Amino acid sequence: MLSSFKSGFGQQLRIGIAPDALALVRTSIWPHERARLLGQVAATGGDAVSLGAALGMLLGEHDVAGLPATVVLADDLVRLWQVTPPEGATRLADLEGAAALRYQSLFGGGLAGWAMRADWDAARPFLAAALPLALLDQLTAAASSQRFKLVEIVPQFVAAMNQHRRIRRAGAWFGVVHGGVLSVAAFDGDLLAAVRTAPIPPGADRDWLEGHVAREALRVGLSRPERLQICGPAPNGWGSSAGRLKFACTLFEDETDPLWPDCARLALTGRAP
Structure with a gap:
């Protein structure tokens, strides 16, 4: 009741x-x-x-x-980007300025009409978001x-990155699947290098995933990751299997009712177990 x-x-x-x-x-x-x-x-x-x-x-x-x-x-409603802190940054204003400049170069405009939030860090690259x-x-x-x-x-x-932060493997990239879109955080060692988002084509199999990861690595200027860890309703065929040597792929178990709509699964992203 x-x-x-x-x-x-x-x-x-x-x-x-x-x-x-x-x-x-x-x-x-x-x-x-x-x-x-x-x-x-x-x-x-x-x-x-x-x-x-x-x-x-x-x-x-x-x-x-x-x-x-x-x-x-949903990530469709926000803007996400990686920010490299300027050398010698000591003030929050320095980090905010770097984030705003990076935003402008990526999205072609200023932050008018958007609220910026970030995991501010003067020592290492960090993730910023505009809502x-x-x-x-x-x-x-x-x-x-x-x-x-x-x-x-x-x-x-x-929310997904925070939820799985403690179990992200060294050398792994992190991905989220929702609404037919794959978002990936590319890491250079332990440093966040980029956040990339792409639609998942119908019938996308492991070969598509491997090609996509290889292309994104080239765009970011990194080597292909040793492992990709993915949460959300990803195709089961993306998981590691015998004979797959390019990189391992771990699909985090999704405890959400599979009959629930995407928007309900979205609501539970980041929930503490």
Whole structure:
């Protein structure tokens, strides 16, 4: 019953937002309670206004007041890039300036209309993300009107990397599959070298994956990785098999119900086990 859901200690919400759909999932800190898909709704467009309207419809069907909520944004809605800190950087302003310049060179414009977040580091390359301000405003307004606690807004790729950070193997690249797209973080040893995203063609097999990784390595100026570690609904054929010597590929086990829609799987990205 909804009343027991509202009163249960340790209940949390996760909201997955993709350009075409949104999902609301309830999770719990208690290991015996499984995640529950509360609802999903299609979005009529990928713009902030359309997504805000869809979010209002989704949340309007549930009493979420007082509950903490984490929002996971599909990588289609954000911009991700790698930043090399300038030599001798000592201030946050130095890192912010380097990130803004790198953003401009990659995306052909300034950060007007975007909110920049990053894992700031003056000693090594770091990952930066830009989130649309208009969408952040919609999320803030929804939290205010529905009276839930907005505790985190995170891009899917960042959430996945944080979730698997401790088990990333030395020399491995890291990938995320969602919505027919493969995003890959290329590493030079332990240093982040680039973040690359590409659509997965229909029927993409292990040969396609090996060719794709080889091309991305050339573009970034790195050797092919020893291993690729991937989370998300990747084709089973991508996993390592006998006779495959170019690089190993590990597919992290996906504990999400395979019948759940992509937007619900998105919502659970980064959830603590």
